[in-house]
Amino acid sequence: MTKYDKILIGIIFLASIAALYLIQNQTLNSEGQYIVITVDNEIFRTYSIDKKLNEEIEIKTKHGINIVHIEDGFVYMESSTCRDQICVLHGKICRPGEMIVCLPNKIVIEVTGIDSDLDVISH
Amino acid sequence: MKNTREFVLLSLLTSMALVLSVLESMIPFPFIAPGAKLGLPNMVTLAVLVVFGFRRGMTIAILRTILFMLVAGNPVGFMYAISGAFTSTIVMYFVYKYFSQYFSLIGVSLFGAFAHNTTQACVAALMLQNVRILYYLPIMYIVGIFTGCFVGYASIFIIKNLELKINLVKWS
Structure with missing residues (x-):
């Protein structure tokens, strides 16, 4: 596993968490x-x-x-x-x-x- | 395919991918997200992509999904599977060819999982006429990180042994 692999994993993970958070906020406002x-x-x-x-x-x-x-x-x-x-x-x-x-x-x-x-x- | 040995080997690998598809459909992932799968056949696709090249890899990926449809009898699942297999093979090939000095096979496999999930969600959104399915993507991406790493590691081992067993020059 190279350095870039780890960076890639980090980016995907953070982006997914951020997206999940955004989606949850949005769906709370309007079901x-x-x-x-x-x-x-x-x-x-x-x-x-x-x-x-x-x-x-x-x-x-x-x-x-x-x-x-x-x-x-x-x-x-x-x-x-x-x-x-x-x-x-x-x-x-x-x-x-x-x-x-x-x-x-x-x-x-x-x-x-x-x-x-x-x-x-x-x- | 001039080489009989290669022909036989590729057929064996195709059937291996098919068996892995069947095996993985027996392992449900209900606690995280319905529809999430390990992506075990992708390790065969990735290994063939690296050892034999793009055309063979794509052939095996497509053949595997068609055969799996015949085994499972699920044409709707086939639509998702073939679109995902198609794009993930293309993406994995490009990442492997042009960025292999940066990414190991784990990174390549992660890109493949990423492309696979994105296409499948888009196809599902199109087929069900429901954009809300895309909300499901972040969860799939997180699951994809783990399965992608696993597939990457596994394909490294497969490639090592494939290259030991057959005297094929590593495709570059």
Whole structure:
């Protein structure tokens, strides 16, 4: 192993560590996943999913009042004035593609973005 | 290939690389990163590249990936493998030819691992239409340092013995 080999190893190692650090910082800021709340076919609000985000959103429409809660990267319908309560019973969602729908009040809560979780690992 | 001896030797080396591919696919690397491999067949590629030259080295690298696809039956993996083998062979050849006064075979092998990882990640990003796969590269580079050193050391031993056993002049 020559001197240049060691220099090469050092450069690759440091560059990789630096890149890892940068990537981690970047992905902390934006997970790439968003919560989209749609009311009456119009986008009411979007939130980027953040573990620290803890928010209660009250949505008043002519059909009724819904309270949406975002907590620890999960989103759920806390309460709704609709009669069947399917949206409340749906529970917490966090993965892209999942959605909570409240048909009587015309509210759709959707998680969009790239799914980073692995389904299967094969070698 | 005029020389029958060389022909037989290269065939043997190809089958050796194939066996190493099969062997390494049985050793999973799940604790670091899925898809990370030791790169054992690359030591055959590197040794052939040094002893027999670029054309033979490339032939063995390509043949090995095609044969491994037939054995493993994985055309998607084949796309990654052949692109990685192709670029890493070219890069290793250039580093060996023009920078061998600076780098030993370990350095050459490290460059090969680097090129292999980069191409594979780019091909994967293209095939899956997902740039985020490139985020995976730094981890692969760090793994590549260790496997590259290992492959470099191993190929030094292979070359020593290959040159002892056959009376071929070291390719320069």
